Amino acid sequence: MAGLLVTAGPALTTDPLPRLLGPAQIRELAAELGVRPTKTLGQNFVHDANTVRRIVATAGVDADDRVLEVGPGLGSLTLALLGAAGSVEAVEIDPVLAARLPQTIADYAPAQQGDFTVLTADALRISAGDLSGEPTALVANLPYNVAVPVLLHLMSEVDSLRTALVMVQAEVADRLAAEPGGRVYGVPSVKARYFGRVSRAGAVGRNVFWPEPKVESGLVRIDRTDDYPRDREARRRVFGVIDAAFAQRRKTLRAALAGWAGSPAAAEERLRAAGIDPSARGERLGIADFVALAQTALP
Template sequence: MAGVHVETGPALTTTPSPRLLGPAQIRGLAAELGVRPTKTLGQNFVHDANTVRRIVASAGVGTADRVLEVGPGLGSLTLALLGAAGSVEAVEIDPVLAARLPATVAEYAPAQQNSFEVITADALRISASDLTGEPTALVANLPYNVAVPVLLHLMSEVDSLQVALVMVQAEVADRLAAEPGSRVYGIPSVKARYFGRVSRAGSVGRNVFWPEPKVESGLVRIDRTDDYPRDAETRKQVFTVIDAAFAQRRKTLRAALAGWAGSPPQAEARLRAAGIDPSVRGERLGVADYVALARTALP
């Protein structure tokens, strides 16, 4: 019987996935660098591979995405992101940690090392021009002591961001995702919604961190929308109104916004012009109401 000749194409090759860090690797890197996690910088390092995989999956990033990561620390989440995204640019305030990251990526993700960059900077002070590319996604385990300011700053400054998936303290996650009228609805809730749809994306236990924090953690996702103006002047005015409304949250808006508007009668006039009942409190308004109010003060 004659043999059958089968034509075959070139062998398929796949890019090796990064190896992820576990508890032993995290402690080994910290010991090598002489790093002791500090409360000042909000350092709690994730050492659980399943947790970082879940964060990446919740972010939904793919090869078309350039990810901005804040506070990469020793690189746990960084490595998982490099396995899914097209590239990662990390912002790390600690110069010792920032200097070690490229070597960690070269060791654990050699196939992706050319897709990684790190800059040593304070995320609260960077702008889009400080970055080497235009990130499409923010994915980060944010330092808990500055989580909300960093999130709002980056969403304001980096217009190319289309999605944000951040890990924050559980109570902060609840506030960010709260709906109008909720007990925990406040300034972070409204400002986050200015940028897009906000949702809770899961919870994270304490045991996946080293050192183990005293609080539970939560994931929050923001999907960018174009519902509200992106220009800095409008956003500044909207945020000013939000701050004024919640500075005295137990007062009616007619009273709470008197300083912003000039006087209680002027506040009432602006509220009525925006179609808002002057006797309600700020916690009852959605972001669209605050945008309408801000527009009464814009030229």
């Protein structure tokens, strides 16, 4: 899906580092635009400079990185990223916010204007071809209501991404980083591991946002590996097995995968072929088990 791509224009000064937004600047920008954060778009704007600096430091981006940011909002994290990365491409679904971002960059990071572009689009619908380049790192304060789908979609679609550091609801962060056998281990945990090593990377309090959310936030990092096939069809097969295994997570895999395999007997046969106990449950399996199981379904 193509969106509207806007660049910030040529740099006007050689000041080395961007200025960052604080609470007063965030409110001034919102008032100027007539913006009230909406739950529909999952908007909570970070207004603490130390928090965005910490996110950028934890992401570990440098001048060699081209960063993909989702949901830049008023530009708090964007400005901090421009101070460290080689370039930033932001994807913003709200056309009002997207249209204001180039001016914000011109005002607060004039030396980095040429390193910034914004795409007005839904991150759930974009593909790599919609972007102006090949990003190496995803760094984002993801809207809570679509955080996991956006993360998995972008890791699937943008093959050039080597790392991802996302801020999500703390409960979601725990789920993404959960290990097999844990209480919150589930579909997001397994699918995230298809792309690489997943780890919890810190906590973020409520008081750094406007408006202040009712939940805590957490950082999750993914370091891409090439352990599993990147092609779309292989990933579709693996994700299909994962979905089936957790659709009825209280059932044994022999029963839970009966529909996927065609019958309980066929499910047991494929489970044994993959070296998996048919009486186990989905939460006991790691991503390697699901990949092995998906491969048994090949003709």
